[in-house]
Amino acid sequence: MMEQAVAAFVQEARDLLTGLEDQILELEGGSTPGQIDEVFRILHTVKGSGGMFGYTDLAKFTHCFENAFELVRSGTLAVGPDLIELSLEARDLMVEFLDIGSDGPDSAALLASDRSAKLMARIEEITGGSGNALAPGAAEGAGGPAAGPAPMTRFEITFRPHKDALRNGMRPELLVRELEDLGETDIGFDLSQTPALSALEPGDACLGWHVDVMSDCGRSAIDDVFIFADEAALTISEEVLEPAAETGGSDLADAGSPAAGAKPAAPSQSPAAGRASESIRVASSRMDAMMDSLGELVIAQARLDAVSDSIGDTNLASVVEEVQRLVTGLRDATLSIRLLPIETVFSKFRRVVRDLSKELGKDVQLVAEGGDTEVDKTVIDRIGDPLAHLVRNAIDHGLETGEQRSAAGKNPRGTVRMSARQEGSEVLISVEDNGRGLDRDAIRAKAIEKGLLDEATDLSESEYYNLIFQPGFSTAAQLSSVSGRGVGMDAVRSMIDALGGSVDVVSRPGLGSRITLRLPVTMAIIEGLRVRLGESIYVIPLSTVEECVEMSAADMESRSGRMVLQIRDQMVPYLALDEIFGQPHSGQETRRVVIVRINGNEIGLVVDDIIGQGQTVIKSLSPYHRDIPGLGGATILGDGRVALILDVATLVRLALKRGGPTLSKAA
Amino acid sequence: MTATDQSAGDAPRAAQDNHDNLLIFRLEGEAFAVSVKGVHEILDLQSPTVVPNAPACSPGLINVRGVVVPVFDIRHRLGMVSGTEHASSRMIVFENVIDGETGRLAFTADSVEEVHETDLSSLEPIPELGAIWPQACLNGAIRLKDELVVLLNTDALFAPDSVDDVAATRGA
Structure with missing residues (x-):
């Protein structure tokens, strides 16, 4: 206890x-x-x-x-x-x-x-x-507001802790000792409510105290001693022994402490006490256990669905539907418990920004917006490091020095803006600075030097910016002094990938840059699209799916050299998943293409069939399989089999690398 | 957290009497043992979900009561040819620390024999004959009913890669 x-x-x-x-x-x-x-x-x-x-x-x-x-x-x-x-x-x-x-x-x-x-x-x-x-x-x-000491006062205090006080960790003897420190004391016990030995509960607080304190400490000091004895019965009366200015009282009023005079259960209306009634603190292990059970419930429900379908009884079907509705409600309620305002992360950065701006001699203002946006606890726990990287980069490399800013006609005080907002089932968190922006030419030069790009090719603006996430750029210290960015950005991206999110960069020369992290609101259960590839089932996060189209063998034949598919008036690069995953080609005549979109990039994933959609409980992969490109996790299907969840962000990058004519092979 | 506490608590006791319960199982007729402390449960064979592009040491995943557990190919790690399934084949679900995380894995044994209490001070170094297996994966051997039982070093055995390279070079 x-x-x-x-x-x-x-x-x-x-x-x-x-x-x-x-x-x-x-x-x-x-x-x-x-x-x-x-x-x-x-x-x-x-x-x-x-x-x-x-x-x-x-x-x-x-x-x-x-x-x-x-x-x-x-x-x-x-x-x-x-x-x-x-x-x-x-x-x-x-x-x-x-x-x-x-x-x-x-x-x-x-x-x-x-x-x-x-x-x-x-x-x-x-x-x-x-x-x-x-x-x-x-x-x-x-x-006290007066320069002199408070008048010598005799305080008569009676104090009786609540019966459960000892169990709640109260130490009355320490309170009495604190009183002793304040001045001359005369301590007596009140044994009136002590039961007979046979009825005595060792954990109960039965004693009361009468304490007379002679002190010039002022009433507030006495009140402060009992500030945490919320539930105790407490009376304090005072008698001024020396004529002096009435300082103690006015001090009290200033401090907003309870008014003078006898008052049982003194400062119980402290803000902390008020908050306690609105929320409870739960150990996160209990939350995790609850999430696990919920996950199993969702899986069991999927199984129930499958069984009910095979039996085809309408009575059973209606009950199953009812259960489905309840499970969905329970899921949403449970997931919402795990949601925390992103403010808890943002607030840490005020100190980071302050310290860093002192260290670098730059005047920086941090603006945080949308702190009340709610994100899954897992995201909250893991987003701190990537954001710290981004904020550091923004201040260190993005923002110019005060003189440079003044020379460029900008406010010498730089601004770093952190903002968050929800968009559908995703949360967008961005870190923005109004500094010099990314230097496209320096990035290009560096990419060529690193062998990520060949001299002849030119990229679009956003493709250049995306180069900063290449692992080769992470150690590029010289670049960071020229153009900013580059320190640990690949680490940022891999952390965001691990959370099932994506990163987006926008930059305007001379005006600043913005890096936006797109993250799923919840990490535990997602809507997934189940697809079949040969004998295996894979799950694609539904939030990334744009549409599904049919693909005939002829289409594959004619385009096999280019790996690009025409969807209406658009050319979309595609990946044959069986090839990526080293599976034998099923040889099926008509296959399907799932068009997925991430960061504004669309690609097609060729699968054998589309099975259906449903709630998917995400289980993370073990260290043996965590680093396999294209896999984001595993889940358990309605029939008890394990299926793998695709990591669409990685697959999209892979497809763009292969299909994109602009990047060299090395990239 | 609890796992570390537990192992910390176990250490002094093991030092005192040096006794340990070992689970003895067979692969290709040879007897092997792991400490029973890590054994979570023993299951009938299940067909795993194949993980594409997975390392050879862990080709698939199975569902153990709602938990997704990687299947570990102990034969590959020990440099044995992949074997056939027997009626007596079982999957041993083992709890181990991999890369600093406590997690479960499952490996297949041709048969599971018994749990045997052993005095670890009677552990012998592996004789020449035993050197066909990667040394890092072995803790030693104990003599049991005129047979040599090889005690496996589960930390090295189940390490995600390092020893794999050794096995690969040996094979080449």
């Missing part, structure tokens, strides 16, 4: 620290009291629950950091570039504390390390040394 609570804390702390990074970066553009409060709230939450769940080293460090924002909140300290820089570093260190795990030699070492010592020293420098003590409470008093 406790372990779960700790795991929940770590997860929540990670989320909070991610949010913290955003908040800090927001501060760069100017701060509002609301933002400062939010930063403070996050720090305070991490400190408080960190201490409660055995991350006291993290809590100690955070405390120091929190002091700085306490000063900002009170208006004593202004937000400047120094503080933002420092805050980002401190945040990173907090993440490291989380990574290390709960208190132990490692976390102690990190707390004692030069880095954290230096960070804390720099924070103290900014805060004017007022936050030097590590003990909580010492600095809280400095947060």
